Amino acid sequence: MGKGRLAIIAGSGMLPVYVAEAARAAGEDPVILPLMHEADQRWDGFESAPMSVGDVAGLARIIKNFRIDRVVMSGGVRKRPAFREIHMNLAFLRKLPHAIRTLLSGGDDAVLKMVIGLIESQGCQVIGAHEIAPQLLAECGALGSIKPTADDGRDIERAAEAAAILGSLDVGQGAVSVGGRIVALEGVEGTDRMLARVAELREEGRISARRKGVLVKLCKPQQDIRADLPAIGLSTVENAARAGLAGVAVQAGRALLLQREETLQRADALGIFICGIEHFQEKCARGFPSGNA
Structure with missing residues (x-):
């Protein structure tokens, strides 16, 4: 099986744009995943698949459909998802108790580590924006x-x-x-x-x-x-x-x-x-x- 595609989860601000441009310059064909109600840039010229912050099941489908094997998280996220906004799959259910505790009482770093773990549970490698765009x-x-x-x-x-x-x-x-x-x-x-x-x-x-x-x-x-x-x-x-x-x-x-x-x-x-x-x-x-x- 050949190399999978890179996905860029895009929050607010210009950072996702810089990462996407750097990825393309390096020969990648990135898929942009703009976060609904957070992303504020246009993605003309890039293949994209919007998703909500808490849609774990939707992310799993996107990963499968686009053969994604690496994910970059970039841009700002103002609001944590409420529990009712989370759409789960089996991989998420195993982490549910920890996820609930983290969303309720964890700091931003704890939440981000939880999100990284959830993405990796879908079979993807999470890499840093600086690995794609070290010039930043x-x-x-x-x-x-x-x-x-x-x-x-x-x-x-x-x-x-x-x-x-x-x-x-x-x-x-x-x-x-x-x-x-x-x-x-x-x-x-x-x-x-x-x-x-x-x-x-x-x-x-x-x-x-x-x-x-x-x-x-x-x-x-x-x-x-x-x-x-x-x-x-x-x-x-x-x-x-x-x-x-x-x-x-x-x-x-x-x-x-x-x-x-x-x-x-x-x-x-x-x-x-x-x-x-x-x-x-x-x-x-x-x-x-x-x-x-």
């Missing part, structure tokens, strides 16, 4: 023309410590530090809404107008990197600027930079730095000054 991964050091200062370095260290603790609790991936003080932690609302909250706190005088601050996004320590890698793009840069921040730092090799050229150009225009860091206790040599300077 952020590298170490300053990525645009603007570099973080020593004060920014201290904020990066502080925010990264908070993001690592937050991630270990399976709550979120991002934290904001201003003048060495943690002023915001990312929850289920997501990065953009967290940054909007920081902007409001600035306007209210709750955050110093003299100090800028930094957003840091890290992979959760226990995260399966095949799904939900931290991602930043144009909206992140623009919202960081509105929040009065000096820049954004992400984990090198474990975070995605979307719309790379446009995002870096916009960051430069707004005076915002974007940099990749190796680890929350380590600093990249290129364009990352010591926080102890």
